[in-house]
Amino acid sequence: MNVQDHMWLDPAVLRPLTRTDVYALDLRGGEDRRSIRLRGEILELTGGRLASGVGDDGGVRPNVVLAAGGCGLADDDAFRMSRADGVLRIEGNTSLALLYGFYAYLRDLVLGRVVREGDGRTESPSHPMRMIDHWDQIDGTVERGYGGASIFFGIPGENDNGSYEHERPWNHADPFRNDLGRLTWYARLLASVGVNGIVLNNVNVRGGARRLIVEPYLDKVAELADLFDGFGIAVYLSVHFAAPISVGGLSSADPCDPDVRAWWMHTAKAIYERIPQFGGFLVKADSEGEPGPHEYGRTQADGANMLAEALRPYGGRVVWRAFVYDCHLDWRDRTRDRAVGAYETFQPLDGAFADNVCLQIKFGPVDFQTCEPANPLLHSLRATNIVVEFQIAAEYLGHQIDVNFAPAQWIDVMGQPVDGGSDGVPLSRSLRARALDPANVGYAGVANVGMGAHWTGGVFAQASLYGFGRMCWDAGLSAEHIADEWAALTFPGAGRNAQGKIAAILKSSNRTYRDYTAPLGVGWMFAREDHYGPSVCAFEYDRWGGVNRADRDGVGVDRTSTGSGLTEQYPSALRDLYADPARCPDELLLFFHWVPYGHVLHGGKTVVQHIYDTHFAGVERVREYVAAWDGLRGVIDGPRFENVAERLRMQLDNAVAWRDQINTFFHRMSGVPDERGREIYP
Ligand code: GCU
Numbered sequence: 084m085n086v087q088d089h090m091w092l093d094p095a096v097l098r099p100l101t102r103t104d105v106y107a108l109d110l111r112g113g114e115d116r117r118s119i120r121l122r123g124e125i126l127e128l129t130g131g132r133l134a135s136g137v138g139d140d141g142g143v144r145p146n147v148v149l150a151a152g153g154c155g156l157a158d159d160d161a162f163r164m165s166r167a168d169g170v171l172r173i174e175g176n177t178s179l180a181l182l183y184g185f186y187a188y189l190r191d192l193v194l195g196r197v198v199r200e201g202d203g204r205t206e207s208p209s210h211p212m213r214m215i216d217h218w219d220q221i222d223g224t225v226e227r228g229y230g231g232a233s234i235f236f237g238i239p240g241e242n243d244n245g246s247y248e249h250e251r252p253w254n255h256a257d258p259f260r261n262d263l264g265r266l267t268w269y270a271r272l273l274a275s276v277g278v279n280g281i282v283l284n285n286v287n288v289r290g291g292a293r294r295l296i297v298e299p300y301l302d303k304v305a306e307l308a309d310l311f312d313g314f315g316i317a318v319y320l321s322v323h324f325a326a327p328i329s330v331g332g333l334s335s336a337d338p339c340d341p342d343v344r345a346w347w348m349h350t351a352k353a354i355y356e357r358i359p360q361f362g363g364f365l366v367k368a369d370s371e372g373e374p375g376p377h378e379y380g381r382t383q384a385d386g387a388n389m390l391a392e393a394l395r396p397y398g399g400r401v402v403w404r405a406f407v408y409d410c411h412l413d414w415r416d417r418t419r420d421r422a423v424g425a426y427e428t429f430q431p432l433d434g435a436f437a438d439n440v441c442l443q444i445k446f447g448p449v450d451f452q453t454c455e456p457a458n459p460l461l462h463s464l465r466a467t468n469i470v471v472e473f474q475i476a477a478e479y480l481g482h483q484i485d486v487n488f489a490p491a492q493w494i495d496v497m498g499q500p501v502d503g504g505s506d507g508v509p510l511s512r513s514l515r516a517r518a519l520d521p522a523n524v525g526y527a528g529v530a531n532v533g534m535g536a537h538w539t540g541g542v543f544a545q546a547s548l549y550g551f552g553r554m555c556w557d558a559g560l561s562a563e564h565i566a567d568e569w570a571a572l573t574f575p576g577a578g579r580n581a582q583g584k585i586a587a588i589l590k591s592s593n594r595t596y597r598d599y600t601a602p603l604g605v606g607w608m609f610a611r612e613d614h615y616g617p618s619v620c621a622f623e624y625d626r627w628g629g630v631n632r633a634d635r636d637g638v639g640v641d642r643t644s645t646g647s648g649l650t651e652q653y654p655s656a657l658r659d660l661y662a663d664p665a666r667c668p669d670e671l672l673l674f675f676h677w678v679p680y681g682h683v684l685h686g687g688k689t690v691v692q693h694i695y696d697t698h699f700a701g702v703e704r705v706r707e708y709v710a711a712w713d714g715l716r717g718v719i720d721g722p723r724f725e726n727v728a729e730r731l732r733m734q735l736d737n738a739v740a741w742r743d744q745i746n747t748f749f750h751r752m753s754g755v756p757d758e759r760g761r762e763i764y765p
Pocket residue numbers: 226227286287367371406450478
């Protein structure tokens with residue numbers, strides 16, 4: 084594929100500009116040719132009229148100046164942008180801050196925003212950690228990857244469709260893809276929205292990937308770390324908790340065993356000697372079959388703190404996942420539920436983690452579902468560094484085929500007050516105050532890019548990556564604002580009318596997908612293996628715990644004190660809200676309660692009629708997307724037009740399949756006819 088097939092930064096506007104290097108800046112060639120030069124910490128954009136109509140003095144005096152140091156900003160990533168005497172000045176404490184400021188300036192240019200003479204603004208990131216987690220594997224496949232093969236690993240030309248089910252042959256001598264050009268473009272894209280950390284490999288650290296933390300692979304990791312460092316992005320690796328055994332040849336991985344501790348200390352030292360800017364380790368322990376400290380009768384804090392001790396001398400972090408739950412549930416037992424697992428394991432350990440450990444918590448208590456409340460741990464922890472985990476890859480959200488702008492859901496969940504009441508600080512802004520070290524909190528998103536077309540398979544899937552970066556940077560942005568930005572930046576030549584139509588599709592897309600897949604928060608009615616397409620009871624009698632508990636009388640999962648007790652894990656205001664079916668928000672009703680089909684929702688409809696209506700409405704909205712997009716034929720360039728058109732057709736097929744299976748299932752179960760007499764299959 085062509086790397087010019089970019090996302091939101093027009094490659095004609097900016098060649099890769101790192102915070103340390105000098106690159107020529109071509110503004111579409113010809114008369115508009117400009118250049119950037121590095122002079123110490125001062126970058127000057129020379130050549131005259133770049134920002135519309137100001138500062139043009141024939142190229143003698145710069146009209147944009149980037150100046151480091153002495154501007155009094157508290158945050159080293161923050162920048163100030165102001166205009167005086169016709170010169171736009173971007174200031175920050177560090178070259179990275181200038182880079183962020185410069186990207187913001189470019190965004191302003193395309194969006195037509197102008198900093199007027201005498202005006203200025205300061206931007207400072209909401210979250211210090213802005214991470215992308217790749218689930219890439221060294222055979223070139225990507226677990227839950229829908230954008231093609233890994234951009235980091237694999238043999239060029241092979242495995243380009245990606246898959247995660249089985250290990251494929253890989254090149255032991257050099258498992259890296261070595262496409263540094265493409266990675267430079269990628270680093271630039273991420274930096275342009277403020278991402279500052281990246282994990283190269285999957286949390287399930289399989290086979291040879293366990294050895295990435297030792298020679299001979301450190302040289303290659305160092306090469307990538309250098310490349311990403313140029314854009315202010317620290318490289319991390321996922322590690323296998325049992326690496327002392329699988330890599331080190333020891334007989335144990337017990338975190339209290341001195342030999343095990345010494346092995347990690349030695350391993351960390353060797354990494355940092357080679358890669359001084361290394362970010363740290365990401366760990367999935369005691370989860371879905373991965374090894375962990377529980378195997379030795381130790382706590383999660385024992386395991387994490389052991390690694391923290393090894394990384395501490397070098398300033399490294401341990402990002403420790405809270406995705407610990409029982410995946411051997413018995414569907415007959417209604418008191419057990421995967422949703423309660425993280426809180427049960429980690430709440431008692433609040434305050435027990437070292438200050439360079441970040442607890443990475445999935446935003447919801449289950450698993451990146453289309454409709455979930457916030458994870459109760461996000462409300463309850465008071466002395467722990469929290470990194471909230473989102474999945475940009477659309478495993479449960481339509482595989483980057485169905486358009487689904489997930490930031491709408493994420494921003495909504497993280498907007499909830501931390502105390503669950505009406506006037507607390509939103510979760511999104513509460514992390515620093517509850518941290519052991521406020522520098523060690525933030526957001527992580529599971530990546531959705533690969534070697535496939537348009538980086539993300541579907542063009543619209545780029546918007547979720549863009550939106551993730553933007554919501555990390557500025558917790559105050561609305562999903563609507565971000566969707567507007569993405570449409571305008573990605574299709575700059577299409578005109579406002581077209582951009583508005585594109586943004587409108589994005590804005591309603593998350594709701595639309597939810598409407599035809601997860602009525603009232605019940606969820607888990609998708610195909611068992613790949614999680615795409617309907618299969619109503621695929622998880623119903625299964626050990627993974629995704630149930631809907633539908634019978635002839637009603638539907639939903641009792642997660643109150645008479646069921647699994649999840650409601651009891653929330654602060655009192657939310658517990659009281661969620662535990663009462665009369666008060667519980669409609670969209671979460673079936674997530675928390677089993678209710679009869681005739682239960683009347685706040686909007687006045689019965690549950691079963693709501694299910695019918697939303698499934699019909701979801702399909703209709705997809706039809707509207709198809710028509711709206713078709714109206715842009717000739718306005719959007721061919722490859723991107725066809726990509727979206729094809730995916731929308733696939734989405735329509737998918738939505739129809741969902742509608743018919745779900746509606747038929749609930750009609751058969753309940754025996755209640757649709758009050759509008761629409762076609763439901765007997
Ligand atoms: C989901 C996903 C797995 C992944 C896991 C995780 O369950 O299906 O592929 O490994 O999440 O987040 O660790």
